[in-house]
Structure formats: C-alpha cells, structure tokens
Amino acid sequence: MKRVIVIGGGVAGMQTALRLADDGCDPLILEKEGELGGKLRDWYVLFPTFTPASEVLAELKGRVIRRGIEVRTSAEVAAFTPHSVTLAGGETLACDAVVVATGFTLFDARIKEEYGYGIYDNVVTSADLERMFAEGRVAKSDGSRPRRIAFLHCVGSRDEKVCQSHCSRVCCITGVKQAMEMKRLFPEADVFNFYMDIRMFGPGYEEMYREAQQRCNIHFVRGRISEASPTIDGRIQIKAEDTLTGRPLKMSVDMLVLLVGMRANDSNARFAAQSGVERSPSGFLAPKSLFLDGVRSTAEGIFYAGTVTAPKSVGECVCEGYAAADAAAEYVKER
Amino acid sequence: MFAAVAWKWGSWLWRLSSDDRRRILKGIPSLATLQAVGETVSESLLHRRIFRVNPLLGYMHMSLAFGWFLLISVGWIETVSYMGFRWVPLQGHVFFKYFATGLPHKPVFEFTMDLLLLFVLSGVALAWGKRLYSRAMGMRRTTRHAWGDRIALSALWFIFPARLAAESLTAALYGGGGFLTGSLGAALDRVADPALLGHAATAAWWFYSCCLGLFFVGLPFSRYMHIFTEIPLIFLRRYRLRSGEKEGAFDRFQIEACSRCGICIDPCQLQQTLGIDDVQSVYFLRDRRYGRLRLATANNCLMCGRCQVKCPVGIDLNTLRLNSRDTMRNIPDERRYEYLKGLDRSQGAGKVGYFAGCMTLLTPRTLRAMERIFGAAGEEVWWADREGGVCCGRPLKLSGETDSARKMVQYNTDLFRKHGITTLVTSCPICLKVFREDYDLPGIEVLHHSEYILRLIRSGRLPVIYGAERYTYHDPCELGRGSGIYDEPRAVIEAVGELLEPASTREHALCCGSSVANTAISDGQQLRIAQAVVQELEATGAETIVTACPLCKKALVRGAKGEVRDLAEIVAAHIR
Amino acid sequence: MAAINFGYTISKPRAIDIDRNNLRKSDEILHEMPELQACIGCGSCTAVCTAGNLTSFNFRKVHTLVRRGEYEGAYEEMNKCMLCGKCRLVCPRGINTRGVAMLIKRKLGDF
Amino acid sequence: MMKRNSWNEYQKQIADDRYYYGRSCIRQNFFPGSEKAFIDILRGDLGKDLLDDPLHSSCTGIGYHSDIVPLETIMTVVARQFALMGEAGYENFVTSCITSFGVYTEVLATWAEFPETEERTRENLFKATGREFRKPASLAHTSDVMFHFRERIAAQAARRLVNAATGEPLKVVEHIGCHYAKIFPKSGIGGSEFPYVLAGMVEAWGGECVDYPERRHCCGFGFRNYLVQANRGYSIANSHKKLESMAPYKPDFIVANCPGCAMFLDKWQYAIAEMEGTTYGENGHGIPVLTYEEMAGLVLGYDPWELGMQMHQVDVEPLLDKMGVDYDPAAKYLGRNGKYIGKPASAVVNCSATDTVYDIRE
Numbered sequence A: 001m002k003r004v005i006v007i008g009g010g011v012a013g014m015q016t017a018l019r020l021a022d023d024g025c026d027p028l029i030l031e032k033e034g035e036l037g038g039k040l041r042d043w044y045v046l047f048p049t050f051t052p053a054s055e056v057l058a059e060l061k062g063r064v065i066r067r068g069i070e071v072r073t074s075a076e077v078a079a080f081t082p083h084s085v086t087l088a089g090g091e092t093l094a095c096d097a098v099v100v101a102t103g104f105t106l107f108d109a110r111i112k113e114e115y116g117y118g119i120y121d122n123v124v125t126s127a128d129l130e131r132m133f134a135e136g137r138v139a140k141s142d143g144s145r146p147r148r149i150a151f152l153h154c155v156g157s158r159d160e161k162v163c164q165s166h167c168s169r170v171c172c173i174t175g176v177k178q179a180m181e182m183k184r185l186f187p188e189a190d191v192f193n194f195y196m197d198i199r200m201f202g203p204g205y206e207e208m209y210r211e212a213q214q215r216c217n218i219h220f221v222r223g224r225i226s227e228a229s230p231t232i233d234g235r236i237q238i239k240a241e242d243t244l245t246g247r248p249l250k251m252s253v254d255m256l257v258l259l260v261g262m263r264a265n266d267s268n269a270r271f272a273a274q275s276g277v278e279r280s281p282s283g284f285l286a287p288k289s290l291f292l293d294g295v296r297s298t299a300e301g302i303f304y305a306g307t308v309t310a311p312k313s314v315g316e317c318v319c320e321g322y323a324a325a326d327a328a329a330e331y332v333k334e335r
Numbered sequence B: 001m002f003a004a005v006a007w008k009w010g011s012w013l014w015r016l017s018s019d020d021r022r023r024i025l026k027g028i029p030s031l032a033t034l035q036a037v038g039e040t041v042s043e044s045l046l047h048r049r050i051f052r053v054n055p056l057l058g059y060m061h062m063s064l065a066f067g068w069f070l071l072i073s074v075g076w077i078e079t080v081s082y083m084g085f086r087w088v089p090l091q092g093h094v095f096f097k098y099f100a101t102g103l104p105h106k107p108v109f110e111f112t113m114d115l116l117l118l119f120v121l122s123g124v125a126l127a128w129g130k131r132l133y134s135r136a137m138g139m140r141r142t143t144r145h146a147w148g149d150r151i152a153l154s155a156l157w158f159i160f161p162a163r164l165a166a167e168s169l170t171a172a173l174y175g176g177g178g179f180l181t182g183s184l185g186a187a188l189d190r191v192a193d194p195a196l197l198g199h200a201a202t203a204a205w206w207f208y209s210c211c212l213g214l215f216f217v218g219l220p221f222s223r224y225m226h227i228f229t230e231i232p233l234i235f236l237r238r239y240r241l242r243s244g245e246k247e248g249a250f251d252r253f254q255i256e257a258c259s260r261c262g263i264c265i266d267p268c269q270l271q272q273t274l275g276i277d278d279v280q281s282v283y284f285l286r287d288r289r290y291g292r293l294r295l296a297t298a299n300n301c302l303m304c305g306r307c308q309v310k311c312p313v314g315i316d317l318n319t320l321r322l323n324s325r326d327t328m329r330n331i332p333d334e335r336r337y338e339y340l341k342g343l344d345r346s347q348g349a350g351k352v353g354y355f356a357g358c359m360t361l362l363t364p365r366t367l368r369a370m371e372r373i374f375g376a377a378g379e380e381v382w383w384a385d386r387e388g389g390v391c392c393g394r395p396l397k398l399s400g401e402t403d404s405a406r407k408m409v410q411y412n413t414d415l416f417r418k419h420g421i422t423t424l425v426t427s428c429p430i431c432l433k434v435f436r437e438d439y440d441l442p443g444i445e446v447l448h449h450s451e452y453i454l455r456l457i458r459s460g461r462l463p464v465i466y467g468a469e470r471y472t473y474h475d476p477c478e479l480g481r482g483s484g485i486y487d488e489p490r491a492v493i494e495a496v497g498e499l500l501e502p503a504s505t506r507e508h509a510l511c512c513g514s515s516v517a518n519t520a521i522s523d524g525q526q527l528r529i530a531q532a533v534v535q536e537l538e539a540t541g542a543e544t545i546v547t548a549c550p551l552c553k554k555a556l557v558r559g560a561k562g563e564v565r566d567l568a569e570i571v572a573a574h575i576r
Numbered sequence C: 001m002a003a004i005n006f007g008y009t010i011s012k013p014r015a016i017d018i019d020r021n022n023l024r025k026s027d028e029i030l031h032e033m034p035e036l037q038a039c040i041g042c043g044s045c046t047a048v049c050t051a052g053n054l055t056s057f058n059f060r061k062v063h064t065l066v067r068r069g070e071y072e073g074a075y076e077e078m079n080k081c082m083l084c085g086k087c088r089l090v091c092p093r094g095i096n097t098r099g100v101a102m103l104i105k106r107k108l109g110d111f
Numbered sequence D: 001m002m003k004r005n006s007w008n009e010y011q012k013q014i015a016d017d018r019y020y021y022g023r024s025c026i027r028q029n030f031f032p033g034s035e036k037a038f039i040d041i042l043r044g045d046l047g048k049d050l051l052d053d054p055l056h057s058s059c060t061g062i063g064y065h066s067d068i069v070p071l072e073t074i075m076t077v078v079a080r081q082f083a084l085m086g087e088a089g090y091e092n093f094v095t096s097c098i099t100s101f102g103v104y105t106e107v108l109a110t111w112a113e114f115p116e117t118e119e120r121t122r123e124n125l126f127k128a129t130g131r132e133f134r135k136p137a138s139l140a141h142t143s144d145v146m147f148h149f150r151e152r153i154a155a156q157a158a159r160r161l162v163n164a165a166t167g168e169p170l171k172v173v174e175h176i177g178c179h180y181a182k183i184f185p186k187s188g189i190g191g192s193e194f195p196y197v198l199a200g201m202v203e204a205w206g207g208e209c210v211d212y213p214e215r216r217h218c219c220g221f222g223f224r225n226y227l228v229q230a231n232r233g234y235s236i237a238n239s240h241k242k243l244e245s246m247a248p249y250k251p252d253f254i255v256a257n258c259p260g261c262a263m264f265l266d267k268w269q270y271a272i273a274e275m276e277g278t279t280y281g282e283n284g285h286g287i288p289v290l291t292y293e294e295m296a297g298l299v300l301g302y303d304p305w306e307l308g309m310q311m312h313q314v315d316v317e318p319l320l321d322k323m324g325v326d327y328d329p330a331a332k333y334l335g336r337n338g339k340y341i342g343k344p345a346s347a348v349v350n351c352s353a354t355d356t357v358y359d360i361r362e
Helices: A013-021 A038-042 A053-066 A126-135 A170-185 A206-216 A269-276 A314-335 B002-013 B018-027 B033-043 B050-051 B054-083 B107-132 B145-175 B181-191 B194-221 B221-237 B249-254 B281-289 B295-299 B308-310 B317-329 B364-377 B394-398 B404-420 B429-438 B449-458 B487-496 B523-538 B548-559 B566-571 C022-032 C034-038 C043-048 C059-067 C072-076 C086-090 C097-108 D032-045 D061-065 D071-087 D098-113 D113-128 D142-150 D150-156 D197-204 D228-250 D260-277 D292-302 D317-323
Strands: A003-005 A026-030 A070-072 A076-083 A086-087 A091-095 A098-099 A105-106 A123-124 A148-155 A190-195 A219-222 A225-230 A236-242 A246-254 A254-260 A263-266 A300-305 B352-355 B381-385 B423-426 B445-448 B471-476 B498-500 B543-545 B562-564 D020-021 D050-052 D092-095 D140-141 D171-174 D254-257 D287-289
Touching: A003 A013, A003 A076, A003 A314, A013 A026, A013 A098, A013 A269, A013 A314, A013 C059, A038 A053, A038 A126, A053 A314, A070 A225, A076 A098, A076 A269, A076 D020, A098 A314, A105 B523, A126 A170, A126 A254, A126 D260, A148 A170, A148 D287, A170 A190, A170 A254, A206 B423, A206 C022, A206 C034, A236 A254, A254 D142, A263 B394, A269 B498, A300 A314, B002 B221, B002 B249, B018 B221, B033 B050, B033 B054, B033 B308, B050 B054, B107 B145, B107 B181, B107 D071, B145 B181, B145 B194, B145 B487, B181 B194, B194 B221, B221 B249, B249 B281, B249 B364, B281 B295, B281 B317, B295 B317, B308 B317, B352 B364, B352 B394, B352 C034, B364 B449, B364 B562, B364 B566, B394 B404, B404 D287, B423 B429, B423 B449, B429 B445, B429 B487, B445 B449, B449 B487, B449 B566, B449 C034, B471 B487, B471 B523, B487 B498, B487 B566, B498 D020, B523 B543, B523 B548, B543 B566, B562 B566, C022 C034, C022 C059, C022 C097, C022 D292, C034 C059, C043 C059, C043 C086, C059 C072, C059 C097, C059 D317, C072 C097, C086 C097, C097 D098, D020 D071, D032 D050, D032 D142, D032 D150, D032 D292, D061 D071, D071 D092, D071 D113, D092 D142, D098 D140, D098 D260, D142 D150, D142 D197, D142 D292, D150 D197, D171 D197, D171 D228, D197 D292, D228 D260, D254 D260, D260 D287, D287 D292
Parallel strands: A003 A026, A003 A098, A026 A070, A098 A300, A123 A254, A148 A190, A148 A254, A190 A219, B352 B381, B352 B423, B423 B445, B471 B498, B471 B543, B543 B562, D020 D050, D020 D092, D092 D140, D171 D254, D254 D287
Antiparallel strands: A076 A086, A086 A091, A105 A263, A225 A236, A236 A246
C-alpha cells in the first residue's frame, strides 16, 4: 500500500486521512500538538447553527480511531519532500506523497496595540471568548456582568499596517455568532459590532446576521475602532467613525472583543524554500490553480487541504480533505 | 333610555357645523325625507342590505328587528282592542298577558302574537347558532364583543325565550294562548303541579321583565344604540351630510349606527390572509366610540374599502378612519415643506399634462409606454414630474397628516395652473383620487390613463391591434372602489386581447396588500397578501396580469410567476 | 465674572458620544420597530427618495443618527419626507420605512 | 497600574555623549528656562559635551506644516543644520523641538526612500551656501536624551516626584507631541500608541503616570488650527477635550515634551477658565504644566525661578508646595539681575473659589 503522510491533524487532515484510507492508501497523520483536533479544539460552538464544535470533532476523531488510522502526535515536521518527511527530532519518514494540512495561525492581537490587548483588562480576542464560553465563565475580569460589549471585526485582516491584506472570511460570521451568544448570556447588555464590511458568504449566514440585528437588537456600526483607552471606572473607551452618519463616535464599553483573523503559518515560508512549493502574497501556500487544482501544489506529489492555502470554514476544510485525498491517491496510483 | 338617546342625538345635532345644519333645513321639506322614510323601513326593519350580503344573516336581523317591531305594534293593537281606544302607551302590552289574565280570548291576536314570537325566536336561535358556529351562517368570523355588549346581548337573547316561558306558564295557569304558548301551556299543565306552575310563572315574568329592563337600560350604552341611531343617520345622509377629513359631529351618528354585526371582518384581507382580527372596522368603530382607539389599530388598515361595500348600514368607514388618523397625527406646521417654493422641474408644453406620480417613477416601463402612447396619438404633452416632482399628497393624507398634505396639494395645483393644461392624465390611481377629491382644478379635466387611453382608442387617434393574449385584470382599490372606474380599463384590455375575470372582481376585488394607507404590517405580510391575490388572478389561466396602478404592479410582481403589466404597457405593445 | 471675548469659542465636539446620549427614545423606537436594526446602510431609500431628490434630506442618515441617540434636528429633517412610500418599495431588507418615518416623527415630535 | 511592556519593542539608539544641540523656535518665549536647564543638566550634572551652536537656524517646521514652506526648501534647511554639525565636528543631532524632530526624521526617511531627493538637496545646499553635509550618526529628541540618563538623574536626585507630606507618588499626565512618534512610530521610545519617553522619566523619578482615555489626543495646536484665528475654536476644543478627560484622575501636573503642547495645555487652561469659568486642578486652580526639563530640574534641586517657572500661565506654587520645594515667593517676578520683570494680572485659572477675581480688562 502506498503511504501518504498528512501533515496536520485538524479537521482537514483527519478527513484527508479518512478518505485516503477509503481510496486504498496507507495514511499517516503527523500532529505537532499532543492530540488531534487542531484549532477546533478551542472552539465552543460553530456558526451558523450553534452546533458544539466538540460534537463535530468527536465524530471525526471517532472515525479516525475506528478506521485504525495511524496517528503520531507531538510530531512537528521540520522539512518535507514529496517522498520523505523529516521530523523536528531528526527522524525521516519515507512516503509516496504528502498532504499539507497545517492550517493557520491566529493573528496576535497584541500587534494592534492601539486596541490594548494584553494591556487593559477586558480586552479579549474571539478565541479567548470561545474559551470562556467553553468554560462557562464569561464575565469581566472582576467577575461582574458586562453591560455594554463591543466587537471589533477585521483585527489582523484586511490591514496592510500589519501586513495582513487578505480577508479571513469567517470572522464576520463569528462576530455575529458571538454577539448573539453574548446577548443570550447578557440580555440586558448592549452589544455593538464595529465592522468595515460584513461578508456573509455562506449558507444561512445572512439569515443569521439579520436575526442578530432584528431579533437580538445587536447594533452594527460601520467603522473601524481607532483606539481603545482605559476610563477611570475601569471600562474601555473606544473611538470609531460612524461612517454611515459621517460622524466620529465614542463610547465606553465593559468588554472589547477583537475578532482576530487567520494568519499564514510562519512555517509556510520554510516549506516553500525547502520543498519548492509556492506562496501567495498573503503568505498562505498557493495551489497550482485556483480553479481546477485547488488542492494540488505547484510541486508534484505535494497536496493541500484546509486553511493552509487560505482562510476557510470548517465545512470547507472537510470538503477539501476529500478532494486532497482523492488527488493524492490518484497520484500515488499512477506512480 | 329615551332620555339618554335624546340627549345623545341632541348634543350631536347641536355640534353639527352650520353648513350641515343648513343642509338639514333644506333637506327636510324635500323628497329626501320621503326617501329616507322608505330607506328606514327597508333597512332598519327589513335589513335589505344584509339580505343582499348574506340571506341567512339578513333573516336573523330581520326576524329580530321587524319581528319585534311587529310584536310591539300588534301587541299594542291587541292591548287597544282589549282596553278600548284610550291612551295606551307603546310599552303597554309588555305585561298585558300577566295582568290581563281574566279577559276573554281573542284567538286571532293570540295566533298572530305567537306566530310573531316564533318568528323572533327563530332569529334568536340563529343568533345563538351564530355565536356557537359562525361558519354555518356563512361568516368565518364573528365580532368579539365588549363586556357592556355581552350583557346587553345576553339580555336580548333571553327576552324572548323568557317571554315564551312566561306566556306559556300563564297559559298553563289560566288557559288561552295561541298555538305556541297555548299548546306549551297545556302540555305544562298536564305534567306539573299548579302551585309549582304559579311560582314558575311569577319567576318567568320577573325574569322576562328583568331581561327587558336590563336591555333597555343598557341600550344607549351598548351596540344596540344602533337600533335608534340608524334612523337619524338615514335621514341625515339623505340630507347630504358627509364625514370629512377632520372629525365632526356627524361622525357620531355613523359610529353609533354600527350594530357590530361583524360583516366587515370577513372581507378584510388582513383577517383572511394574515389572521389579524382585532383591527377591522367594527373594532375600530367600537374603540373610537368608547374613546380608547389606539394608533396601532387606526394605522392597521389597507383602506381598500372592501368592508365598506359590504357594510349593511353604509357607514363611510374609510373616511372615519382617515379623520381618526388626522386627529391622532396631524401637526399643523407652517414651516414644513418650505423647500417646495419656486420648484419646477416639469418639461415640455402642451394642453395635456401627464403626472407620473412617485410610484410610476419606479415603474419606468409604464412611463415609457405612456410616452409611446402619447407619441402615437400625436399628443403634445407637458410632463409634470418626469425628472422628479412633488408627491400628490395622498400618502400624507392617508397617514393623517392632512395639513401637510395640503402643502402638496397647493404646490401641485399651482404648478398645473401655471402651465395652462386643460387635461391632466395620471397613471397612478392614488394621485387620481386626490386630484379629483381634494384639488381645486377648474378648467382641468383629470383623467386616469385608462380613461384617457380608452378615449384615444374610441376616437381613432390610437389604432391598436387585437392580439391573441389572454389577460386578467386586477382592480386597484383607489381606482375601482375609490374612484368608481371599473369599465374603462376593461374596455381597453378588451381592445387588445381577451379579458378573464378573477373570482373577486370589480367592487369585490382584492387589495394588492401594499397600500400606502397601511403603515403597520410588515414587508413579509404585504408579500403574503400579494401572493394570495396573485394566486386568484393566476387561477384565471391568463398569461398576463394587468393592473392600472404602479403600486399594485410592484406588489403583485413579487408574488407572480407570470408577467404583471400596467395597462399602458399592453396598449403600447399593441399600437398599430 | 465677566468673560473675555477672545474672538472665538470652544468648538462643540462633533463626535457622537454614546455614553452621554440619552438612548431612551432610540430604544423605544427600536422596540416598536425592531426591523429598523436590520438596515445595512445600502442607501436605496435615500437614492429613490422623492424629497431627497429635491433637498438634502437623507433618510438613511437621519434614522441612523436617531438610533445613536442624536435627535437634534432629526424631527425637522424627517418632516421633509413626503411619506410617498417609494423607499419601502426598494428596501432590500424589507423595512417598513414609511412606518419608521412616522414613528420617528411621533417619538421626536409633539405628538 | 497598566500591564504595559510593549514599549520595550520600540527602542532606539541614543548617543551617550557629544551632542549637537538644535534649539526650538518658540520655546524660549514660553518656557525660557527649559532649554538652558537642559544644557546645564547635561553639561553640569551629567558632564556631557553639548554644542549650542548659534549658527543654526529654525528648521522652518511651522512654515512647512502650515503649507507655506515647500518640501525642497525644508530639506535644504535641514541639510544646512547637518552641514553645520559636521563642520563643528559633531555627528549626534539632538533637537529640543518635537516638530523639528519630526521634520528631521521625515527628511531622513524621505532621503532613504527616495535617494534622488537627497542628491537634489545636496545640490541645492551647495548652490545656496557652498556647504556640504553628512547625515547624522544618530538623531534624537532632547527628551530621548533625558530618558536615556533617567536612572543617573534619579541617582543624583535631590527630591522625588512624591507628595512630600504623604509620601504618595505624584499623579502625572504625560503628553507626547504628535510629531514625536505618530508619523514614524519606530522613531520614538515606546512607539506611537504607548510612548514611554516621558513615562519612563516619571516612573524613574518616583511619580505615577495617569492613563486617561484621551491620552493620545493632540493638544490642539495643529498649526493651521491655531494660526488661523477662525479655526482657533477647534484648537481650544482639543485641549478642552483632553482636560475634561484627565480631570477625574486629579493629576498633580502635566508634563509635555513638545514646545507647542506645553504651551497650549498651559495657555488654553487660562482661556477656558476665562470663557467658561472651568478649571481642572485642585481648589479651583488649573493643572500646572511642566516641560520635562523643568521636571528634571526640580528633581535635581534647581530653583524653580531659575527654571523659568514664573513664566507659566498656570501657577506652579501648589505643585512646589506639594513636592516640598523650597522657594522664595518674593523672588518670583525678579529677573536674573534681580530687576522686577512685571506681574501678570490675576486670572480665573489661578484663583481658588475664595479668591477675588479681578477683571483684567480694567
């Protein structure tokens, strides 16, 4: 049986491995963390259905285990070629093809220091908030209930000032979802979403957006927050332009949630240099073609699945797992 | 009771405007009085109009009203025949049977009275039935009443059964009675102990008199005030008194003449399609009468006029709703709309002026079609608002802002006069209605484009080809029920193709649901109404739905699978 | 204390200060017509507006300011509206814009 | 206290000795003791070599930011200063003015980005003056230098920024001029969002910085906003906004590193008090505004009148009392030679509720 190594054990990697097994290959998942699951492990519920992420993850992991797919955790990849993968420890594994499903890195909100993340209490990121939801303990740092919450879209997305020109796509709908969750937890609180554009690209997203506006009375203000500063009573004052009225706007909030974007992994540059694959200007790995070869790299025998090529939703990553596996299986059979 | 009624009428009459009073004085010695008497008989007693809407319901109302009236008059004659021709009060008969037990029987009277009682009782039975199961009466919904009404209604319901019981028991004790009371009495006599019968008779007579008393005391303050109010209303209407855009004393006659029969509920599309059942005219009039009308109720009406054509009392429901909105919303503000000063964006010159209206500017195909029609007919046209104009004012009026509407009216009137037109054509029925009713345009003939196009066709100025298409026509409310234009659009359609009539048509036509008169229902609700209307129109099998209102067109097109066209469009497509 | 005339005064801030604005009427308006929150600021209403064609009246801007608690001048501005209802026909979010115009006038005016 | 350490990421090279000093155009009018204090501290207390060259000129920054002086001209003027520095045998340029600092930084950045502009400047300078120049080895603002030696000054301090009576640290509002790091965030210590240059001094000398909402807001000078009288309402509105925002924190004084900022935060307090009767400090007084040199001078035990603090619009005596500075009230309005220099009329900003306010127009 042909061995195909899947680098990364997130949703895309797991689905790739499952499909490779279906296609008669012998997959091996290399996961750098201690367990499978990738970023989804830190997520609470998924848009637009509020499905628990753990439910999706448990199902996928269960399938991987039941299928007896070989998995190596805590295995960080240092380098790879189409026919070998070298681990950080120096061990080299031979294979017939490689599927790169290494995902993305969350943007470090501290870089946008004007928003005060890591400086002021009660400035949190969307990822922090997911963790708080999962732990069932959403509150201000002093334990009290927030009365006014602001979400800021596009932190580390579409921002040349931090070298992230691309759109991370899923943050808009995440912002809507989290705003609704906050409103559910704190019905008395006012929730404001500050956005540059609202990009509701997926099925059911627009409907969810509308529900957030009309039923949950979440205020959407078109304008990017320029800065956050502390107030004497421990709140955060934010400033933005309400571009739809052409007036500056300021208010103090109890919590500021930064919807952090998806950044390309730093390892992409290394992989590109070593393996001859190409990177797009955004830093994500570039597929051979955006139209006909979305899961193939520019190098023979190297395939992509998931957010390693661009920001994607969970469902899209899983779909790419199927496609990447089929493309890899086809390749190893012909070889 | 009579005092309360008299006081009410007196005060309303007193508060009538001097113009209205002059109309009454002029009307009294005229033929109108005789006609009013006739109408009073046919409506107040016989309920001819209800018969037309719903025979069963008509019978119910007639049996109650006319039956009771006869019962009172025949009873009075009976009393008189016993007591001789001395002064017998009208109500003298009520307890006659109770007090006059020892008198000789007059079988003719007893038979007649029993027959009448049966007549009334059949009506009561129907009323009970209507409450229990309104569908059997051909009404999907019946009125939900206020507490005062329920008491009066219950009293009314029990008056006649109580009278039957009382008279039967009396007949059982003392004999006599007709085929109904007599035979019932005889039956009772056979089965029951006379002492018990005696007590029962006393109780029944007491119950009867209580019900009667309760009813008459409650009458002026309940819906039964209509029994008496309809009569002066008929007279005043014959004397050409009308409700206007501001509330007036005459409105009170109209409001209290409402019997809350609930006939207005069924035709209401808000009820039919959306299940909204607390805003219909009956509830509106009730709330207004008792001074608890809310804006939400006043606003939630399409003002399509479907209920008005069905109203058995002929109450001017739309106008009353309009002037309620005026009371609630009108703000006289002289500084409003100052920007209208000196504005004139009109184009061209000609004796014929064309006013597209705001909505037609959103249906440019209609506008282009009118341009073609004018061109083909060789008409020189002055275009009032092709490059944006000022609203006709009707939407503001419909919203109750009548003073603001006056500003629009004044502006457009000045504009029309300034450009010296003799004919004003509009393709918007909303504009048409306000032009005809509220604009003072001497020397300018106002025409809806359907009327104008028909003239062109009939005079040979616009030669059209008869095609093979089949059309169905949707009557716009403001054009049909609002302005009485039903035939012209139909004649125009028939000149270019085959016309198929939908199930509800002409004065019973449905409203598209997007009426500017309603600011309460949501977009989704408007759409549902439009879909229901389209369903009926498409059921005709026609390929194209034709209407003659840009707003109706916009509304219907949302729900339609096939094409929706303005009248002008199909004509323009058939110009030879 | 007699103030000195410096030839200028302290300019009023242009910023909408949500902390200072009284949002009661805004809340009432949104409570009565929650659909107004569904506005996505596309501007169709303003583009099609009969009054906006003749004046600087901007329905979208006025109702957005009202939602932020900026009521000053909103009533006067809203009174430029002719209630013709074209905006309602074009709103992609199906907002009952005529209802909104009437509601704002009612809440901010002397009704 | 703020969890702030991001300033560490914005560090720059500051020379240790041998400075060529560029003065400000306007400071000597409003805070005449400050530049002298800087020279005295550097030469006297720290033993550094600093050249105060009388040949150097205005950088023309005010004209530049008011759209009067074109870019080519200002580049040539800057080049001339560098030429003078080279001729004097120095290569570390320090300037007393934030706008100058911004101008020098901008010009150097422009030359680096567009080398042809540097070439043209060389030609222009040579044509105009016959001089040639070398770019400085280091460019710093004088507050950067003071920040650089903050620990040494702390070691030599005669007193600290604490309330002498209670021992509590003084609450200080630090205000950084916009041109310090807002144009080129990497040119300032701590970057543009959380500049640390003044905060570092305050903390090193025992004070405590106040983090108030409008901390980053401009003082309102804005060049055209002040210079055109019709726009002055906007200028004062900016200071007004800052003062409103900081007042709840009850700061003991304001320290600024920009000539314009110190002046406007000081003088606009007077104007606001006269216009509206509003004051923002203790007991109905204004909040004293210090330059960082004055602050350093007080810490090192200089006499406040030697530092020129009698020239402030808002009286500094309440602060001096709080810090336990020994001063002679009678000497306040005596000039360097002991001659009476005149006394300003009383103003609302310096009167407590119990004071009598005189109308200065009388």
